[in-house]
Amino acid sequence: MKMLMKEWKLCMHPTGYIMLFCTALILVPGFPYGVTCFYMGLAIYFICLTARENHDASYTLTLPVSRADAVRARILFCGVLEVADLLLMSVFILIKYAIGTMPNPAGLDAGLALIGEGMIIFALFNMIYFPLYYKDINKPGKSFLFASIAVFLWITMEVVATYTVPFFRDILDTPDPRNMLDKGLYTLGGLALFLAGTAWSIQTSIKKFDSVDLSL
Template sequence: MKNILYKELKLAVHPSTYVFLLLSSMVMIPNYPYMVIFFYSILGIFFISLNGRETKDIYYSMLLPIDRSDIVKARILFVCLIEISQVLLLIPFIIIKNIFVYTPNLAGLDANISLLAMGFLIYSIYNYVFFTHYYKNVNKVGYSFCIASIFSTILMIIIESSTHIFPFVINYIDTPDNIFLFGKIMILIVSIFIFIISNIFTYKKSVKLFSDVDI
């Protein structure tokens, strides 16, 4: 698996992925919908899959002495590493913003622990919808991305809108981290758990779908 992941890093990754990872710094922008940061990273995942279609990445991988399940596992693990990296890169910028330039975000969720948790939830739904469509037909990358983006965008809109509608979100979730800190940490832990379980189910279903595909 180590060698397959290395192949993903060296051959499959799209250059835009690195640029999108740096966009975690966008939490420094005042009054900005920070959910967009997560959309950029899933856009990078789309570019990876699209580039793989054009370069026949799946066909190349099928020639290697590995099982189809390993191909799926490597791609999902690689995508998860990208998503986790995006969230981790948010942390230093959130800390800097809260110490030096903190202002309430009028556009939606503040730069806080809750933002990290929401990122894991968005990635969970995106990965499941995208990969369970992608591995039905690896050539229909655009279709898979559109369907997954619809679900992800709906969740983003709900999250951002809730910061203006629901008192619990306004008073506890969308606040500086010194308020309701323990609750936010628990929400983060739960979201990480959901992310892990969701991707396990994503992998299992994707393997089943991919095993039926005639390459």
């Protein structure tokens, strides 16, 4: 908890707050809503970049904590931001339904399945970004590039799938409350992937960070 507070008070970058409110793009018609999750990835990159510029690692590693504690805190803190992003996304989905929704031609409609989609995007981001980042914390841009390519490929595939793959086109990309069981299962699958992927990311990142020599 102390480490999470340290992340929030000393490492949080203003884009973290700004990108949370970019979930309001859900209200925009004809937009690939998965991109709002990418914006949070961008905020995470800025957090890591700011940490580097502020010599956060050398400060943290002189505190009575282990390297594993430092890694766990950073990824969990980013995980909290991602969950907050999805919660806010849910709020905007409800607002969109309240003011009247229409089909989205650029990927999944705003609805339950989109939350599952967001979890898959975050799982993908966490599994690629953090293990690469903790291999060399002085190069957060390189890991962000690889994670961004993977996320955009997934978002592109998802948009294409809403036209070509029957499960996406006929079941997931429909207005709620149609096909809620399938959408619920898809979202649960996304949640499982998000939790397992983030846990895997933490373990892998700890191993990488434990073995590197830090040039601080």
